[in-house]
Amino acid sequence: MLIRTILLAATAVSLLTTVARAGDAQATPAVAVAPQYDTTHVYVAPDDVDRFVGSFIATFGGQTTKQVVADVTPTPSSTTSQLLQTPVGTVSLFGFKTPIPHPFGEERTGYLVTDMDEAVAAARAVGADVIVTPFPDPIGRDAVIQWPGGVNTQIYWHTTPPSYPAFLHVPDNRVYVSADRADAFIRSFAAFTHGTVTGDVRDAPGVEIGVPGATYRRVTLTSDFGRMRVAVTDGHLPYPYGRETTGYAVDDFAGTLAKARAAGVAILIEPIAADGGQSAMVEFPGGYVAEIHAATDKP
Incomplete structure (x- = not known):
């Protein structure tokens, strides 16, 4: 009888957890676009940028966008920036010429969202911290989210929606x-x-x-x-x-x-x-x- 009670209680908890997860998802808008807009953020020293680009493209194929120098943080900074697009994954590459403002460099990825304000509200609603509130960059807006467990993710939105081919294999x-x-x-x-x-x-x-x-x-x-x-x-x-x-x-x-x-x-x-x-x-x-x-x- 005791074992049966424990099993029933465990099942009830599992069901409640499942319902809670479903409810969280239903309560927030869907803000994703597609996997090919998920980019890995890579920070290297300026002197290593060209070597990294050459080795990454040689390994996976693909191409790189033109390198630009920009301020991509909400406080003054300067970095080279370019996008490396391969059939198996995309890298947002930064070679900072100035010290990197906190907490940039600690985020693992960047996710394109359909609406920045909706995405920020959705993140807060499911228990995430918005550790960098939305700010403008040269081509749109960005924010940084920290999930339970300390995982940092950057989300971004472009003024002109980008169009990238689907991955051969999603990383x-x-x-x-x-x-x-x-x-x-x-x-x-x-x-x-x-x-x-x-x-x-x-x-x-x-x-x-x-x-x-x-x-x-x-x-x-x-x-x-x-x-x-x-x-x-x-x-x-x-x-x-x-x-x-x-x-x-x-x-x-x-x-x-x-x-x-x-x-x-x-x-x-x-x-x-x-x-x-x-x-x-x-x-x-x-x-x-x-x-x-x-x-x-x-x-």
Whole structure:
């Protein structure tokens, strides 16, 4: 009888959580555009900008926009800025010529939204902090959000809507959070993005985060903003795990790594078996750490 009562109580809590998540999503507007407008923010020293661009394009293909010098923060600053567009992921690249104002450089990604004011209100409604309120930039408006668990995201809106081709493979926005805040983060982020938990593995192999012989929780979220891979850990992570912000899915895994090596990219972690395929960790000139994995048919 006691066991049955506990099971019923657990089921009730699970149902209430599901209803609460659905209610959060229904109460906020959908502000996403499409995954190809999800950009990884990369900051390198000005002297490393050209080397980074050359190595990144050589590894993944694609092209770069013309480099401009602009103030992209709400307080005075100066940076080179350009967009690197590849079939498997996009980078917003910054080479600051002045000290970087806080908290810029700590955000992992930039998400295009349909309406800045609606997006900010929606973020607050699902428990996120707006740590940089909306401000104008040369081509639109921006803000920075912090989710439960301390994950920072920049959102942006363009005066003239951009038009980018869809990705060949949608990259993973790779996030590491504590067990204390994981559920709050997932609930908040899923409600804001109107996303779906498409995977929740409670005993994923620890080798995927540099801890062979252990297990960890791996959650996958999918929305119109793209894919997110959440690693729930105790923070006992060997370098470089936790430093990567994006995982790139490629058709020719071995060939991509060969291109990376030839372009001066350091292979930090040689290929391992991970999540049904192969995975490696690399570092591009300028210090940008990324994960590369073989594309699979998994969601």
